Amino acid sequence: MTASRPLALVTGASAGIGYALAQQAARHGHDVIITGASGRVHDSATRLAADTGVQVTAVQSDLRTAEGVDQVWNAVTATGRPLAIAMLNAGVSLGGAAFVDTDLADELDEINLNVVSQVRLAKPIARHMIANRAGRILFTSSLSATTPTPFETVYGPTRAFVYSFAQGLRQELLGTGVTVTALLPGATATEFHARAGMGGTRFGDNSWKNDPQVVAVKGFAGLMAGRDHVIGGDRATWRAAIRQRILPERIKAAQFAKASRPRCSQ
Ligand SMILES: NC(=O)c1ccc[n+]([C@@H]2O[C@H](COP(=O)([O-])OP(=O)(O)OC[C@H]3O[C@@H](n4cnc5c(N)ncnc54)[C@H](OP(=O)(O)O)[C@@H]3O)[C@@H](O)[C@H]2O)c1
Numbered sequence: 001m002t003a004s005r006p007l008a009l010v011t012g013a014s015a016g017i018g019y020a021l022a023q024q025a026a027r028h029g030h031d032v033i034i035t036g037a038s039g040r041v042h043d044s045a046t047r048l049a050a051d052t053g054v055q056v057t058a059v060q061s062d063l064r065t066a067e068g069v070d071q072v073w074n075a076v077t078a079t080g081r082p083l084a085i086a087m088l089n090a091g092v093s094l095g096g097a098a099f100v101d102t103d104l105a106d107e108l109d110e111i112n113l114n115v116v117s118q119v120r121l122a123k124p125i126a127r128h129m130i131a132n133r134a135g136r137i138l139f140t141s142s143l144s145a146t147t148p149t150p151f152e153t154v155y156g157p158t159r160a161f162v163y164s165f166a167q168g169l170r171q172e173l174l175g176t177g178v179t180v181t182a183l184l185p186g187a188t189a190t191e192f193h194a195r196a197g198m199g200g201t202r203f204g205d206n207s208w209k210n211d212p213q214v215v216a217v218k219g220f221a222g223l224m225a226g227r228d229h230v231i232g233g234d235r236a237t238w239r240a241a242i243r244q245r246i247l248p249e250r251i252k253a254a255q256f257a258k259a260s261r262p263r264c265s266q
Pocket of ligand 1: 011012013014015016017018035036037038039040041061062063064089090091092113140141142143144184185186187188189190191192193195
C-alpha cells in the first residue's frame, strides 16, 4: 500500500534544513529515506513518520566516506522502487578561526562531505532517474556560493562547487525527464554555525536568521517547479543575493568577515 507513494531521499535530514525538506516531501505525499551522521537520525525518522503518516526509513552513515555514500545508495536500491526526489543536503562548515589556525584534516573532511559526497551520490542517482525518465534532484548549496567566506575560508568554495555542478548537470539532463535545482539558503537558524565553531561570531546568533521551514518551503516548491535555483530565505536574503551578483569579491569578502570574524580577534 505504501509503495504506491513516490519515494524521496534527503541527506543530512536528522535536523535543520534537511529535516524541514523531509517534512515537505512527506507532507506532499512521499515516503522518505532520511540520512544523518549520528544515531539521532532514528529518532528523527520516528518523529517524522508519526507527524505525517508516511513511511520513513533512517540511514545512519558518514558521508565523508565512500562506504557511507554506498550505504545510502544501497538503502535506496534495496527498496526496489524508483527514486522520485533526491535532496542532497548534508553539509558542514568550519569557522571560528582563520585558515592558518584551523586543522587541515578538518577542512579535508569538510570537502569530502560538502563536495565529494555530492558528486559520488549524484552519479548513481542521475543514472537511475534517467533510466526511469523521471526524477527531481535538489542540491543544497548556499548564498555563500556567491561570496568569498573569510573565517569559513573553505566553506564558501565548497558551496560554489555544488552550485556550479548543479547548473552543469541540469543542462546535461535537459530533455531526459530529470530536473536539477540548487537551493541557496541565506543564514538559517539551525545548529550549523554552532557546530562550525562559530558561536563567538555574529553568525553564532540565531535570532536574526531565516527559519528553516521558510527555506524548505521555498526550496521544495522550486524543486517541484523544476527551477534552476532558489534563494532560500526572507526579503533581506533576496536583497543580499542581488547585491552579491553586483559587488566585487574584495568588497563582499570584507563584508562577510564582519559577521564571521571571531569577536576576540576583531
Ligand atoms: N544554516 C545555515 O545558515 C545554512 C545556510 C546556507 C546553506 N546551508 C546548507 O544547508 C545544509 C544543511 O545545513 P543545516 O543548517 O541544516 O545544518 P545542521 O542543522 O547542522 O544539519 C546538518 C545535517 O548534516 C548531517 N551531517 C553532518 N555531518 C555529516 C556526515 N559526516 N555525514 C552525513 N551527514 C552528516 C547531520 O547529521 P547529524 O545531526 O546526525 O550529525 C545533520 O543531519 C548544509 O549543506 C549547509 O551548507 C546552511
